[in-house]
Amino acid sequence: MSKETSSPNSDVATTPSARSLGNPPPDSVVVQADDATQQVVTEALHSLWAVANTLSRIQPAERERFGVTVFGSARIQPDHMLYREVKRLTTRLSEMRCDIITGGGPGLMQAANEGSQAGDPHDEASSIGVGIQLPFETGANPFVEKVYEHETFFTRLHQFVRLSHAFVVVSGGIGTTLEALMVWQLLQVRHIHNVPLVFVGNMWRGLLTWAKHSMLSTSPPLASEADLNLPVCVDTVDEALATLRPYIDAFKQQRP
16 A cells, blocks of 8 residues: 655645545535535535426427537637638528527637627627636637626536537537537437537547447447437538538428
8 A cells, every 4th residue: 555645844745635635616615514414415405406407397489599509629719720610600600590609718619609790790699608617717708799607517518408409519628528528418318309419520530430449349339329420520611501501491490
């Protein structure tokens, strides 16, 4: 068994200790409570989540506009080709009177919101940002018209799903991957139906290639082939638009 060591001038251990694991967020209210009190708190939180889940089942009879969420990197600058392509995609979608939903931040999120405004000079659609409160975030980008701020990723991801009829995933990092996999999982377990999940670019083809190799080659398989075929992979934003168009047309035909 390895021995935990610490500096003589510091109480910070060089290896993880029970005290350092699972530290609460800085804004947490930490209380010393007995087991019974902790159980009451746990049950109360569970009840609140149950209420939220029940309320989320209430949906409008019809939505005025088709909502497209774009997930993508916060690090891409406006002079980058990817920025211009995402802006072009959402400009076209906005011209078709689609609401554009993003995480509200910079990079490709800003590109999507900028395209939304560019394609909607008469303000017939919405450019929406669903943000998260983080120490290094600077607020919504200037092209967001309606902002929703969340303190947790869980509620934020839930709102993305409530607002969206389709998801487009462009180049991104860990956050983008989290969002994409969450939608993929909901499609897999049929919590959402008939909602396109479109991956744009080679990096996502690599993800699907890895998943199919690693999850289908085992005995027994770790996933079904049908579930791994739920996302649609395309190379360009034009192909993404072509994939979305039938869903948008069907949505419009259902409206009186």
